[in-house]
Amino acid sequence: MNGQRVKLAADLAAFATRIGHDFSRPELLVRAVTHASIASQSRPSNERLEFLGDRVLGLSIATALFQADGQATEGTLAPRFNALVRQETCADVAREAGLGEVLKLGRSEMMSGGRRKEALLGDAMEAVIAAIYLDAGFEAARDTVLRLWGPRIAAAAVAETRDAKSSLQEWAQARGLPPPTYTETGREGPDHQPVFTVEARLDTGETATGQASGKRAAEQAAARALLEQVQRAEGA
Known part of the structure; x- marks a missing residue:
């Protein structure tokens, strides 16, 4: 010991x-x-x-x-x-x-x-x-x-981080993949101040989630997280 x-x-x-x-x-x-x-x-x-x-x-x-x-x-x-x-x-x-x-x-x-x-x-x-x-x-x-x-x-x-959805779609298209999909998986908080959770998914199965006070912003956050994930995997 x-x-x-x-x-x-x-x-x-x-x-x-x-x-x-x-x-x-x-x-x-x-x-x-x-x-x-x-x-x-x-x-x-x-x-x-x-x-x-x-x-x-x-x-x-x-x-x-x-x-x-x-x-x-x-x-x-x-x-x-x-x-x-x-x-x-x-x-x-x-x-x-x-x-x-x-x-x-x-x-x-x-x-x-x-x-x-x-x-x-x-x-x-x-x-x-x-x-x-x-x-x-x-x-x-x-x-x-x-x-x-x-x-x-x-x-x-x-870095330009405002349009991660476009960047992720370009990444997928460059590899012959269909565009990523976005699914709202959760919503919390009061109606006047909701927090959305969105899952981004690639056709190859990779997923990531994002949260924000707006659905579009949550989609951007999910796209950004997924793009970083796949780029990191490529560089590994």
Whole structure:
């Protein structure tokens, strides 16, 4: 057991070095990588940290985008923001940092490939951001986000993201596929302020979902997510 603890401490120290933050309270990082499947009363999970980290990440990304493009309208900034803070992007950043290697998982979650699950990685990445925020304040957390998300922020600041549906359709047609389809799969909230969920699907079976306060905006979000997914698969 002591050997396992020493290895975990060494692995976490190496992870902290990779993301560029030296924890003065390393127990915060331990909690950030502790999944609910192995949590107990004396060993809390990272779920509360995930909640906080989502907000810290959002403010950090929103500020960076606002400062990066002084001419961008709200309608341009919003999809860029959504693309950068969504779970898939958080999971990609987590993979690049090797977060999956240091996650503390229950046996069943570990056996089912938990270290590679997108939702689990994305949530844990947000929890790590919260741990840095609690350890050293907002500036330290923001600086970490800027380091880890930097290339993506730079790309988003110059990318044209308003018409993802057209881009996805062009991608499909270039490969001899029919146009993607869009299906409304959910609607939440009051009538005066609904939130739509839309699924985009390609004829080859790939799907992605998007949410927005309007159905057309949700379709654009779903198209953007699916386009990123297939482009990432092509580049793998």
